[in-house]
Amino acid sequence: MKAYVAGALAGTVCRFVFWLCTLLLCSLSGASAADTAATDPSGRLARIKQRGTLVVGVKTDYAPFGMLSAAGVPEGFEHDLAADIAKRLGVELIKMSVTGTNRLQRLEEGSVDLVIATTGDTVERRQIATMVEPNYYASGVTLFMRPEQSIADWSGARGQKVCALHGSYFNRAMAERFLLDLQMFNNARDAKLAVRDKRCIGYLFDNTAIHRDLLFPEWAGYKATLSPSLVTPWALAIASSERGSDFERFLGDTVAQWHRTGFLIERERAWHLPPSQFLSNMHTLWTSTDTQGKALCSRNASGQWPAACRNKVFVNARDELGLRHLGLWWKEYTGMDLSMVYDSYDRKRFLIGLATTMSLMVLCVLGSLAVGVAGAMIAEARIAVLTPLVRWACTAGRMMPPLLVIYMLVFGLGSMLMTSMGIGLSAMVIVVLCLSLYTGSSIMVAFIEACDLLRNTSPQFQLHFENFRQVLPLSSPLVTAALINVCKATMMSSAVAVPDLLSAVTSIMAENGNVTVMMNTLLLTFVLLITSITRALGWVDRKLRKNFS
């Protein structure tokens, strides 16, 4: 606990220093913004030349853009770009390793001059950093597919099951655009294994990350042949205070040069990247000239690139009528984002989740009862071998975590059956089976204990189908408790991508950020569901007692 407090304190100090730096930077930029020319010398370019070093934030975990070589030396496509910029400035290059989460923070702190780290150029990021135009590369979304998969374009994926990760920003846009039936996973490994086991046609992810996966021997023969969709361009990023500075202008001119000379295409080839449509389009655009022979993409009087050469920010047009309008108005006034009510896409997901959870509950209740009754009959029948076997399996079954057994069947047995016999097991069937066996053994024990109690008064008692009614009143409290428990346990199914309510809520929350609303809705829905089930089972129990006794 002590270490924890110390950590928190250190964090506070760091945050204070960070704010101090930001404040300083802001006041500096405020001073320089006073004299507005096409290029304000922010001082950084002069400082870089004066100290003779350029500090660039690069990645070391994203081959082939930025990685460590076998000898531990940082290298990659983006490292080459950093080296070229340093060479043009005539200064020494210092590389600093950054990650996806801290790269823009390093810029704000001022500890790096420039970030070249697979940074997508988005509206949100433009608010916290300066994105240098033109963009130097672009990534899109593609499908990681099995070798024999024959889909040629995105329209072939329409209505098909596609594996995806919770929280990826492109899930919704892709699902809406190509009508994909997304199966949500928590991590990339599970999603790729699901592709292998034919539980979906492909894994939806960033094309540069997928091309990296394809280099591993484990995925030999796998492919990503669909042309990248929802292409997001990548930009060199500098501090937000550098907007309009001579440093930004120098970098923009450099990238423009790279497009014109074909330097980027040449480096792309050198790092064995698949040829990108973006780079060849940009090469054509930046080398084209107007009727007077002047380059089409050249800066105007205010130092801006013409509109045709700039990044067209993707605008998502949405209808804002009726229920949607009301929902947005409510959100505006109360801060409560009820997207699962007013948004048709979220509403459909939520209702499908609710329906899936309810059918899981019904199936598990019926399955558990079937297992319990059958198990108790066999245990009481005193058949050689079979009876002791069932009794032992019942004891052991109750001591194995159902989640572990589900993993074992889905990833172990499921893929074995698929590779050897071509049989695909649905994850939902496996979940119902596992939970029914787990709960069924508790119910079986309840029946057997009731039989033992009956034998106290009539020692000759042996369970048959005909005298089952005698056992029911004695065992019903335990059986009811077990059935309520199995209804609660159906939530485990979201761990193996069954689109249940928990999975739906997690997805909606990840995309809209309405965590509080979704979490309270989830909890309330469950309390209502379980309370109704408890009432329903109580009613059945009373009926049975009345009819049988």
Added chain:
Amino acid sequence: MNIEETGALHELIIWTPFLLGGFAMNILIAITAMLIGTSLGACLALLRLSTHPRAIKLSLLLTELTRSIPTIVFQFYLVFMLPTEFELPGTSIRLGFPVWLIAALALSIAVVGFTSDNLSKSLRDWRQGDHGAAFLFIPSWTSYMLIIVIASSTASIIGVSELVNRCNTVVNAIGRTSLMLPMYLYACAMFLLFCYPLIQLMRTVRRQLERRIQQGK
């Protein structure tokens, strides 16, 4: 095939200390959940035996509420809704909730319902002078703790580094998917080896107690 099998066995042996560490986390979560759940449940049990009809009603309502909340859902609820850091009142010390504690808190909600039901029955027996029957609470409590040990495997979903989570980590680290089945079987065996003897022991204790009650009568 043979080489691969010995390879798998070798890997299992190498990773055993790491996996056992994960299992210790399962037990820690279960014990913490039992302690929190039992103290809260005991309050409800006492309230249930009170002479005020309103207090009894309140206790029954709260008990039913704790029974209606699935622990997996509650786990997610706490992960997202608890503040990641909070300041101790009157000081500048900032504390956070480690994720294993969140898992234990979520599981404790099941223990509250269990304790409220079973302890109120035992307390009633005790007050009526039936001390033997009251002692039955002890084997039931221990058996319930083993159920919570098994249920604590769901903490892997929110990223607690317990046994199931560590199995996934190891499979990822080695990068051989053929290792999944042996790895999960191994973890199952750990749960079984820990819980089976204890459950059998508790069954014996319960029978002994029941026999003594019978003789007493």
